[in-house]
Amino acid sequence: MKKTNLFLTACMAAALSFSTSCATGEYAYEDWNRDADAALNDDEFDTALTDIGYYENWDDDGDDLLTEEEWGLGVNEYFGDYDSADYGLFSDWDIDGDGMLSEEEFGEGTFGVVDDNDNDLIEESEYDMWYDDDFGL
Numbered sequence: 366m367k368k369t370n371l372f373l374t375a376c377m378a379a380a381l382s383f384s385t386s387c388a389t390g391e392y393a394y395e396d397w398n399r400d401a402d403a404a405l406n407d408d409e410f411d412t413a414l415t416d417i418g419y420y421e422n423w424d425d426d427g428d429d430l431l432t433e434e435e436w437g438l439g440v441n442e443y444f445g446d447y448d449s450a451d452y453g454l455f456s457d458w459d460i461d462g463d464g465m466l467s468e469e470e471f472g473e474g475t476f477g478v479v480d481d482n483d484n485d486l487i488e489e490s491e492y493d494m495w496y497d498d499d500f501g502l
Contacts, residue, residue: 392417392496394489394492394493396413397409397410397413397492398489399412403486403488404486404487404488404489405486405487405488405492406485406486406487407472407473407476407485410472410475410476410479410487411469411472411476414472414475415468415472419475420468420471420472422439423435423436423438423439423443423471425438429467429468430465430466430467431465431466431471432464432465433455433464436455436458436466437455440452444478451478452478453474453477453478457474458470458471458473458474460473478495479491479492479495481494
C-alpha cells in the first residue's frame with residue numbers, strides 16, 4: 366500500500382515538536398469539519414478522504430475500483446488489528462454486490478468503521494481513535 370509522503374512528513378514534524386496528536390495540516394479534524402459544528406457528517410468525511418487520496422492509496426492498480434484483494438491488503442495495512450466484527454467483510458462494503466468497491470462504497474464503509482457509536486456522525490474522539498489506530502501513530 367502506498368502512503369503519502371506528505372502525511373509522513375507532517376507526522377514526523379509533529380513528533381519532533383512533541384505534539385500529542387499527528388492530526389495536523391490537511392489531516393486536522395478542524396479542517397475536515399468544514400461547517401465547524403460538533404461532528405463530521407458523511408459528506409465532510411467523504412470530501413476529506415478524497416482530498417487526501419485515501420482511496421487511491423488502497424487502489425494498487427489505479428483502475429478506480431477496489432478488488433477484494435486490494436481491499437484485504439488495505440485492511441491489513443491500515444486496520445492492522447482487523448476483526449470482521451469491527452470492520453465487516455468485503456461483501457458488507459460492496460453495496461451493489463458487483464464484486465468491486467467504488468470510491469463511494471469505500472467511503473461509506475470507512476465512515477461506518479470510524480463512526481464507532483453508529484450515530485451517523487464522527488465526533489472528534491472517534492476521529493482521533495481512527496486516525497491514531499489506522500495511520501499507525
